[in-house]
Amino acid sequence: EVQLVESGGGLVQPGESLRLSCVASGFTFTPYTINWVRQAPGKGLEWISYISGDYRRIFYSDSVKGRFTVSRDNAKNSVYLQMDSLRVEDTAIYYCTRDMSYIQFEPWGQGTLVTVSS
Amino acid sequence: QSALTQPASVSGSPGQSITISCTGTSSDIGAYNYVSWFQQHPGKAPKLMISDVSVRPSGVSNRFSGSKSGTTASLTISGLQAEDEADYYCSSYTSFHTVIFGGGTKVTV
Numbered sequence: 001e002v003q004l005v006e007s008g009g010g011l012v013q014p015g016e017s018l019r020l021s022c023v024a025s026g027f028t029f030t031p032y033t034i035n036w037v038r039q040a041p042g043k044g045l046e047w048i049s050y051i052s053g054d055y056r057r058i059f060y061s062d063s064v065k066g067r068f069t070v071s072r073d074n075a076k077n078s079v080y081l082q083m084d085s086l087r088v089e090d091t092a093i094y095y096c097t098r099d100m101s102y103i104q105f106e107p108w109g110q111g112t113l114v115t116v117s118s
Numbered sequence: 119q120s121a122l123t124q125p126a127s128v129s130g131s132p133g134q135s136i137t138i139s140c141t142g143t144s145s146d147i148g149a150y151n152y153v154s155w156f157q158q159h160p161g162k163a164p165k166l167m168i169s170d171v172s173v174r175p176s177g178v179s180n181r182f183s184g185s186k187s188g189t190t191a192s193l194t195i196s197g198l199q200a201e202d203e204a205d206y207y208c209s210s211y212t213s214f215h216t217v218i219f220g221g222g223t224k225v226t227v
Binding site: 021035037039044045046047050060061062095100101102103104105106107108109110111 | 119121149152153154156158163164165166169170175205209210211214215216217218219220221222224
């Protein structure tokens with residue numbers, strides 16, 4: 001079964017850091033771009049970052065640029081999202097998703113909840 | 119970059135057809151034929167319904183269709199069913215090599 005599983009979410013205070021992981025299984029991981037998309041409580045989807053399979057293409061949304069860093073380890077079928085200087089507005093469910101080709105996002109993970117609050 | 123513009127809600131009766139619009143700019147929808155639509159039921163992860171403006175992935179009902187004209191994309195659901203009640207999001211690749219989503223449309227059957 002093709003699957004992505006996120007982990008690493010939790011409750012942190014503003015200004016703190018958190019590292020999310022996304023582990024893939026059921027498919028050949030290396031060729032695929034992996035995206036991170038988040039959804040604040042009761043709000044819509046927001047794309048935040050992607051990393052290509054060859055590590056060469058990395059992009060971020062303006063809302064997280066300079067604070068978040070995406071990386072991957074193809075040997076471990078994993079993608080990571082290092083989130084620094086967290087803000088209250090970063091509170092959301094964070095999903096990782098495989099990009100088959102230009103926003104053909106499937107599958108999606110189940111999501112991991114990040115709560116930033118004092 | 120601002121989100122793509124979608125109506126907040128659309129409703130229809132079972133069996134009817136509805137269309138959800140998604141308006142962008144010349145830097146996103148108007149620049150590429152890379153528009154996708156996602157369905158999201160409460161508490162669930164999004165599901166890809168349409169990619170490349172009008173391509174249905176395997177397993178998606180042919181009641182769902184997509185189109186684009188200029189800087190506006192559209193998703194049409196025909197023969198509306200109770201199970202279609204969900205939130206729908208459009209998305210587009212942009213000339214900045216990023217991805218942008220619409221604000222979402224709640225479909226009520």
